[in-house]
Amino acid sequence: MSDTASPVADSGSEIVPGVRVRVREGDRSSAPGTVVEDFAEEAAMTLTREWAPVRRWAVALDDGRLVFADDVESEPAHRQ
Template sequence: MTATRGNTNAGRIIGEKVQVRRDGTVVGGSIVEDFADSLVPGDQMGREWALPHRWAIALDTGVLVFVDDNDLVEDSAGKPQ
């Protein structure tokens, strides 16, 4: 599958520590899965609700969240943290 709803950040790896924007705050966590190969573009889903997300992130708080590239925080140089 080539289209990933605009998710093009191929520089991240499973196990990497990341910062995630959640509910107006930034929290830390680790990538536990990358679903880029199994994403279907929204216009091909046949619906606009419950669209899948690219990344599974285990937050430092113990919560598992599913996010896209735009939910991950990058440093001031534009590089992933």
């Protein structure tokens, strides 16, 4: 586990694997999904290459895609 604290989302919830988030896809709208892995230690490493940079979060999107992102926003819990 990383020595750095996990970021706290705007809603006050900690972003960890299993948390629902929204990932912004370029200039398009954000897509909902679930964090499946936190690569904090790997993302902080200095690489000798510029291609295929390491991203902080692995997120399984609701549409079935797996994406890697540096920034995610927590998604409010659904109220019933």
